[in-house]
Amino acid sequence: MHRLExxxxxxxxxxxxxxxxxxxxxKQREEVVSVLYKSGxxxxxxxxxxxxxxxxxxxxISSVYRILNFLEKERFIYTLETNKNGRRYEIAAKEHxxxxxxxxxxxxIEFVDPEIEERxxxxxxxxxxxxxxxxxxxxxxxxxxxxANKD
Amino acid sequence: MHRLExxxxxxxxxxxxxxxxxxxxxKQREEVVSVLYKSGxxxxxxxxxxxxxxxxxxxxISSVYRILNFLEKERFIYTLETNKNGRRYEIAAKEHxxxxxxxxxxxxIEFVDPEIEERxxxxxxxxxxxxxxxxxxxxxxxxxxxxANKD
DNA sequence: GTATCTGCAAATGCTTTGCACACCC
DNA sequence: GGGTGTGCAAAGCATTTGCAGATAC
Numbered sequence: 001m002h003r004l005e006x007x008x009x010x011x012x013x014x015x016x017x018x019x020x021x022x023x024x025x026x027k028q029r030e031e032v033v034s035v036l037y038k039s040g041x042x043x044x045x046x047x048x049x050x051x052x053x054x055x056x057x058x059x060x061i062s063s064v065y066r067i068l069n070f071l072e073k074e075r076f077i078y079t080l081e082t083n084k085n086g087r088r089y090e091i092a093a094k095e096h097x098x099x100x101x102x103x104x105x106x107x108x109i110e111f112v113d114p115e116i117e118e119r120x121x122x123x124x125x126x127x128x129x130x131x132x133x134x135x136x137x138x139x140x141x142x143x144x145x146x147x148a149n150k151d
Numbered sequence: 152m153h154r155l156e157x158x159x160x161x162x163x164x165x166x167x168x169x170x171x172x173x174x175x176x177x178k179q180r181e182e183v184v185s186v187l188y189k190s191g192x193x194x195x196x197x198x199x200x201x202x203x204x205x206x207x208x209x210x211x212i213s214s215v216y217r218i219l220n221f222l223e224k225e226r227f228i229y230t231l232e233t234n235k236n237g238r239r240y241e242i243a244a245k246e247h248x249x250x251x252x253x254x255x256x257x258x259x260i261e262f263v264d265p266e267i268e269e270r271x272x273x274x275x276x277x278x279x280x281x282x283x284x285x286x287x288x289x290x291x292x293x294x295x296x297x298x299a300n301k302d
Numbered sequence: 303g304t305a306t307c308t309g310c311a312a313a314t315g316c317t318t319t320g321c322a323c324a325c326c327c
Numbered sequence: 328g329g330g331t332g333t334g335c336a337a338a339g340c341a342t343t344t345g346c347a348g349a350t351a352c
Contacts, residue, residue, distance in 0.1 A: 031200045047222060081232055100274070111278070113270050115270050119270075120267070123262055123289065127251060127260060127291075128252070128293075129293045130291055130297060131291050132291055134287065134289045135286075135287070135288045135290070136287040137285065137287075139282075140275050140282050140285045141283060142278070143278065143280055145282060146279070
């Protein structure tokens with residue numbers, strides 16, 4: 001999936017954002033961003049923690065949760081609420097997209113439909129509301145599962 | 152909000168559905184449906200339990216959870232995952248709609264956009280997937296909150 | 303009568319928080 | 328050096344589950 005920005009550029013913005021909030025940097029914060037950037041997919045807090053632990057044994061899931069909350073607030077990452085089993089996170093430096101989730105195998109496909117994007121803006125306008133963000137998930141049985149379950 | 156069906160008709164379908172699954176009816180199951188139907192809005196398991204308790208002191212939230220899972224599986228109700236604080240449920244016997252959620256006051260507005268509905272079908276088709284359902288939430292600052300916070 | 307449903311309490315699973323030590327500026 | 332971050336363990340909260348008694352068919 002196409003990235004809008006290099007990892008180094010994101011980390012630079014992260015450092016600025018941390019300073020601006022009167023906070024201090026840490027290896028773990030950069031690691032979380034780095035893991036999400038490199039994976040390019042939707043990871044759970046557990047998976048992120050495991051991934052960081054490959055290099056740094058002493059990484060706690062509680063810090064990962066704290067960092068994820070900070071990164072989301074600062075819009076470095078997006079939250080995806082899957083159907084069950086909690087949230088997943090992905091790097092924000094991807095082009096905007098929505099998700100198709102297979103109810104059968106759990107696979108996640110990304111897509112964008114410009115027409116839908118435009119209509120969403122119109123809908124918000126109709127209610128005199130300011131559109132901040134949206135979340136659209138299509139629940140499907142994917143092509144692979146349809147083929148595998150022809151009975 | 153316009154109902155597609157009377158409460159009595161839904162309860163009749165519920166009884167059929169229970170029989171078809173080899174299960175037994177219960178006062179609580181009908182109560183949950185009834186509360187959701189009459190409220191017409193999106194209630195939390197806690198709120199549903201409280202509402203039933205007004206008439207029947209001995210109603211447990213665990214039964215409400217069990218009943219909600221059954222009702223959702225049988226498509227008598229829909230689940231709405233709010234941003235925080237768990238899920239909310241609404242009766243399915245309303246015309247299909249999506250949700251606008253105000254990030255400021257939490258208000259929920261319902262809407263349908265036929266063009267978006269159509270595009271969703273096309274998107275699923277493009278990926279050779281069978282569209283089962285969808286969930287779209289527009290996160291906004293609503294008109295009321297925009298007015299109240301002009302600063 | 304017997305299988306299912308309920309209420310209660312305990313368990314679960316994801317997420318948050320309190321605390322003491324570590325680390326950044 | 329002082330404040331913020333981290334790891335750990337414990338707490339929180341929504342949801343699920345095990346069990347014994349209640350209820351529907």
